[in-house]
Amino acid sequence: xxxYQKNDFFDRAYDELAVAFAEPLQLxxxxxxxxxxxxxxxxxxxLRRALRDINWEAIFVDDNSPDGTxxxxxxxxxxxxxxxxxxxxxxxxxxxxxxxxxxxSIAPVVAVIDADLQHxxxxxxxxxxxxxxxxxxxxxxxxxxxGSIGSWSEQRASVSRAGTRLAxxxxxxxxxxxMSGFFAIxxxxxxxxLPRLSSIGYKILLDIVVSSPRQLSIQEVPYTFRERFxxxxxxxxxxxxxxxxxxxxxxxxxxxxxxFFMFAAVGGFGLLVHLAVLAFALNFAHLSFWxxxxxxxxxxxxxxxFINNQLTYRDRRRKGLGLFTGLxxxxxICGLGGAANVGIGELIYADGQTWWLAGLIGAAVGSVWxxxxxxxxxxxx
Ligand code: GDD
Ligand code: MN
Numbered sequence: 001x002x003x004y005q006k007n008d009f010f011d012r013a014y015d016e017l018a019v020a021f022a023e024p025l026q027l028x029x030x031x032x033x034x035x036x037x038x039x040x041x042x043x044x045x046x047l048r049r050a051l052r053d054i055n056w057e058a059i060f061v062d063d064n065s066p067d068g069t070x071x072x073x074x075x076x077x078x079x080x081x082x083x084x085x086x087x088x089x090x091x092x093x094x095x096x097x098x099x100x101x102x103x104x105s106i107a108p109v110v111a112v113i114d115a116d117l118q119h120x121x122x123x124x125x126x127x128x129x130x131x132x133x134x135x136x137x138x139x140x141x142x143x144x145x146x147g148s149i150g151s152w153s154e155q156r157a158s159v160s161r162a163g164t165r166l167a168x169x170x171x172x173x174x175x176x177x178x179m180s181g182f183f184a185i186x187x188x189x190x191x192x193x194l195p196r197l198s199s200i201g202y203k204i205l206l207d208i209v210v211s212s213p214r215q216l217s218i219q220e221v222p223y224t225f226r227e228r229f230x231x232x233x234x235x236x237x238x239x240x241x242x243x244x245x246x247x248x249x250x251x252x253x254x255x256x257x258x259x260f261f262m263f264a265a266v267g268g269f270g271l272l273v274h275l276a277v278l279a280f281a282l283n284f285a286h287l288s289f290w291x292x293x294x295x296x297x298x299x300x301x302x303x304x305x306f307i308n309n310q311l312t313y314r315d316r317r318r319k320g321l322g323l324f325t326g327l328x329x330x331x332x333i334c335g336l337g338g339a340a341n342v343g344i345g346e347l348i349y350a351d352g353q354t355w356w357l358a359g360l361i362g363a364a365v366g367s368v369w370x371x372x373x374x375x376x377x378x379x380x381x
Contacts, residue, residue: 023055027128027184028110030101031060032094035067036115038230043115044076044083050121054128060115061086061101063093093315094181094234095204099197102190111184112204117229119182126221127184136189136216139175139205140182140223150225163243167203170247171210176220178206189216198249200242200258210250241311262312263371266304274300297338305330305378313379326378333373341366 029047033040040060047058062070062085070087077083086104088097102110109131113119123140130138142149143164149157160179167178183205189212196211209216249258274296281292305327309317318326345362349355 025057025105025107026054026109026132027051027056027124028102028105028107029056029058029124030098030105030110030112031058031115032097032101032112033060033062033065033069033073033115034092034234035065035069036231037065037067037069037072039115039117040069040072041076042229043117043121044080046117046121047124050124051128053125057082057084057105057107059084059086059101059104061088061097061104063091063097064089093199095197095199095207098204099194099199108187109184110187110190113182116231116233118226120223120226123221123223124184127182130219130221131184131186134217135219136186137209138184138219138221139177139180141175141177141180141220142223142225143176144220144222150227152225159240163240167206167247171206171250173206173209175206175209175218178209179203180205182223198246198253198258200246200249203243203246207246207250241314259312259375260371263308263375264367266307266312267367267370269307270300270304273303301331301334302327304334308374309379313375316379316381318379329378330374333377334370337366337370337373340369 029051031040031043044058047056060069060073060083062073064070064087070085073083073085077085084104086097086101088100098112102112109128111124111127113121113124119140127138127140149160152160163179164177167173168175171178181204185208190208192213193208193211196213198207198211200207209218245258245262248261252258252261277296277299278292281287281295282289285292287295309323309326341362343362344365345358348361349358
C-alpha cells in the first residue's frame with residue numbers, strides 16, 4: 001500500500017517537472033490534404049528541419065482521401081506526438097478544412113501550408129517570427145521582390161494574375177498575393193474574423209482578411225512557388241466559380257444572400273432561353289403560340305434546374321435518381337411560383353397600378369417563392 005503511494009507521488013512529481021520544463025506550444029501548422037499520400041512523409045521531414053528552433057505541432061486535415069492519406073498520417077503520428085490528424089468524413093472543401101484544423105489546436109499562432117510542397121516551408125519560421133514580433137498576419141507571397149511563381153505556364157500565370165488583380169480591386173486589399181494559401185496568423189486575429197467568414201471555396205486568406213473587424217497588420221515574406229512533389233492539383237473550373245462566389249459574398253452578399261443572387265441570375269438567363277425557344281418554336285417550327293410558350297417554359301425550367309444544381313447548390317448537388325426527383329419537385333414548385341406571379345401581378349394591375357409595376361412585383365414574389373421553397377425542398381441540406 002505504502003509502496004504504491006510512494007510510486008504515485010514520484011510519478012506525479014515527474015509529470016509536473018516534465019511539464020514545467022517543456023516549452024509551451026508556439027506554432028500549429030495546419031495542412032489540408034486530399035489525395036496527398038506520397039507527400040505527407042516528406043512534408044513532415046521538412047517541417048522537422050525547418051522548425052527545430054520552436055515548439056510546434058502539425059495538424060493534417062484530411063477529407064477521407066480515397067488514396068489512404070489518413071492512414072499514412074496516422075502511421076507517422078503514432079511515433080511523433082507533434083503530428084496530429086483531423087479526419088473528416090462526408091465533408092469536403094479547402095477553406096472549411098483549414099478552419100477546422102486551426103480550431104483543433106490551442107497554439108497562439110497558426111500557419112497554413114499546402115501538403116504538396118509547392119509552398120517553401122523554409123520561410124515558415126520567418127512567418128512565425130513576424131507574428132511573434134507583433135504582426136497579426138504574415139503571408140508568403142509570390143508577387144513581391146524576391147518571390148516568384150516559379151515555372152508556371154504563361155496561361156496559368158495570367159489566370160493567377162487576373163484573379164489577383166480582381167480580388168485587389170473588388171475587395172480593396174493591399175496584399176500583393178491575396179490568393180496565397182500560405183500564411184501565419186495570430187490566434188486573436190483569427191478568432192475575431194471567424195464569425196464573419198464565408199468559408200466558400202479555396203481562398204481562406206482573402207476571406208480572413210476581408211472578414212476582419214479591424215485592419216490587420218500584415219507582413220509579407222517572399223518565396224518561390226515550387227512544382228508539386230507528387231499527385232495532382234485539385235484546382236478546376238468549379239474552384240474558379242467558387243472564387244467568384246466568394247467575391248460576390250464579400251461585396252453584395254451583405255445586402256442579398258449570395259445564393260439568392262445566383263438563383264436570380266440563373267433565372268434571368270432562363271428568361272433569355274425562354275425567349276429564344278419561343279422565337280424558334282414560332283418562326284421555324286411553326287407551333288401555335290400556346291404550344292410554343294409551353295415548350296419554352298419546359299426548356300427554360302429544365303435548364304434552370306440543371307444550372308442551379310451545378311452552380312447555386314453545388315455543395316448540395318443532387319445525383320442519380322435524386323437528380324430526377326429533384327427535377328420533378330423543381331417543376332412543381334416553380335409551377336406554383338409562376339401561378340403566384342401571374343395571380344399577384346393581375347391583382348395589382350386590377351388595383352390600378354401601371355403594367356410594369358404589376359409585372360415586376362408579380363415576378364419578384366414568384367422568384368422569392370421559387371428560391372425559398374426550392375432551397376428547403378429541392379436542395380434541402
Ligand atoms: N482537406 C482538404 N479538402 N484538402 C484539400 C481540398 C479539400 O477539399 N482541396 C484541396 N486540398 C488540399 C490539397 O491536398 C493541397 O494540400 C492543398 O489543399 C492545395 O491544393 P492544390 O490542389 O495543390 O491546389 P493548387 O496548387 O492549385 O493551389 C494552390 O495555389 C493557390 C494559388 O494559386 C494553393 O496553395 C492555394 O491555397 C493557393 O491559393
Ligand atoms: Mn498545389
